[in-house]
Amino acid sequence: MSLIDLAETSPNSFDGYNVQQIVAICGDGTLLDGSDTSKQFRSFLAIQTPERLRAFANYCLEQSFPKSGQVLQDIVNEIGKRLSYGVVPGRYSGSTKEIGFDGLWKDPDGALIVEVKTTDAYRINLDTVANYARRVQVEGIVATEPSILIVVGRQDTGDLEAQVRGSKHAWQVRLVSVESLCRLMLVKDEITEATFIQKVRKILLPFEYTRVDEIIDLVFETQKEVEEKLVDADAVEIVAVENGEDKQTGVWVFTPSEVLDAKRKDLLKRFFITHGEAYSRITRAQYLAESTNVRAVCSISKRYDRDYQPYWYAFHPAWLEFLEGGSSGFLVLGCMDRDEGYALPVKMLQGLVEKLNRTEKSDRFYWHIALLIEDGKVFLNMSKTGEKLDLTPFAF
Template identity: 40%
Template sequence: MPLLAFWESNPDEVSQTSIEQIVAMAGDGNLRDGSLCSSELRQYLTQADTSKLASYVEHCLSNSFAKGGQVFQDLVNELGRRLDFKVTNGRYQGTVNAIGFDGIWLSPEGHTIVAEVKTTDAYRIPLDTIASYRRKLLDNSEITEPSSILVLVGRQDTGELEAQIRGSRHAWDIRVISADSLLKLIQLKENSDDSETGRKIRSLLTPMEFTRLDSLVDAMFTTATDVEATIIQSAVEKTDTTDVAASKEPSATPSGWEFTDGAVLDAKRGKAIDALARRLGVKFIKKSRALYWDSAHETRVACSVSKRYTRGSYPYWYAYHPQWNEFLGEGTRSFFLLGCMDQETAYAIPLDVLREHLAALNTTTTERSTYWHIHLSETSSSSIALQLPKTSRQLSLEDFRIPLESS
């Protein structure tokens, strides 16, 4: 059975299969430029969880197998996509009439990276040759300035390669990163909620002048601040005074911090995402802590989870952020997915339905943005409804109910 068909029908079994076996299942199993094997492998990688990509990387670096270098190249290019670069895969082997780059990574900010992938730096890398790839791509208008070169290596022991670059005339155009560090950057991005963090992380992969350290400190501070805020948000739920005012019940007075295990919240989020994926017949990959999309970036989800609140009028409270609204709006099929900690169901509100009712929701304005309050209540028939406080109405969510367990 071809890889993609088998992946579609037996995802759990494929997830337990080694990367060597996956290559063997793709096409005719012969990984070469322009082959069906290459096409199927790359398509599969766009749908695999980042944690699975990390295990494949480790396997490639720890085991010698046929086409291991080519597989590693495809894996690294997919990691570039997880940082929101638009990636063009290069060739496995150069030809006389083709430019021999391993990948072209275009950032949302407009910077182009010519990627050179190496499983090891045990031998000297021809820097002039790599630089010529970039020059030819510019001459052919296949890339534009600003641009630079990024050498992505299997291991962190890159001292000899770093010295080679520093002693060359290409020192200001080339940077080096290990696959392990690249994976760490992706983990930071996927556990964040702020798009600015992704931008700062991508900036670390481009040449910087470190006589003045402000840009590096700025990137580190932005990332650390966002991750800290995300950890607090996932572990601590604090009653919002705006929500309290909206509830009009004195009993809802804030009484301090209420702790919810972040791992439990993430597990519930994962079950909700999996349930919606089954319903839609797609496979989602993680963009950030709350945002997911399919490999084509056409089907998109923002997922939020609420515990049950025992005080006030509304048992479930959420926030809907403007950056989520923008992200969902760039897809062709998008949903705001609401999970409830004490329920085995979730509610997938289509974006067009949600936007139709945004004007009827309460909002809070902070220094950074204005976000909407999502209040769910239980009706007399034990169904769930979205409160529309500015119109004194409610919207039943029963049509959007999704069971978390597959039938």
């Protein structure tokens, strides 16, 4: 069994491994450009949780080991993917024929040339990095010249900040610590709205601070996202009331996140096997097979202590939009006390959402997906019309 297969099948097998040990069991253990070690290590990172990526990054900064800088470079580029950038990994070592960036992060609002430094003890040749930015535009890799993001291991970046401010490239360069980038990834992992994701990425681009509206907007949107998270099926108790309506009670029952994550991993592993594809994590709920653009949103429900609609899920418009952007898309529903999952194709969902109840809050809303059990079968209950959809054909 390969490292990746084992990591997907039994992720806890590597809980006791630090990132140096992980690299050592990838390929022949030598991290070189184009090597099997590099490919396996990057594939391994793609299926790790944000918390695990953060731990790996901290290990690179706290421990001295061969090629720790290159390992951190791969971790930072994986974080870029989690922030929904299109990431082109850079080379580990310089080449006269290729552009020497550590990473190129592409985004509709503007690309970033990324340089990763474990320490700010040494000055950076900003002219060299700016030349990387010019070359990627000249060579047609991106349409406009990218900005520069320098990712450093330490929070104390005073010397480097002074170097940037005193250079002619000051308005092109941004600095961020590895820890702050990890925090941004953790926030992004929990959000659903595409516009919010764009705002999160936008703060990594250089912009003028005289007017702070965009920063205030981001704080406000973060508050709304936190409130929205509270209606996730992992947390809210839903009860049936008259006329088939759903109502939230004041009872909050939380399922441990590690239990939900384990169930989610099991379902996704089985789902993507049926589609013959390796997959990567976009957010806690969103997943993508990059080679075919098959997309999945996975949501898990505990079994609520009631006979009517014992499983309940919030389905967000941003999830529907994400699924619609793939070559094919599926809403994967899991039930904590059932082995099978249900993969509902997005084309079918498009015709069902108007038949579902929905909750509106301020400028956003979510649909209610409730499951019934009758005669041993699981049905999706379309609350507005009273129709029931047998989910047996969608089980896996």
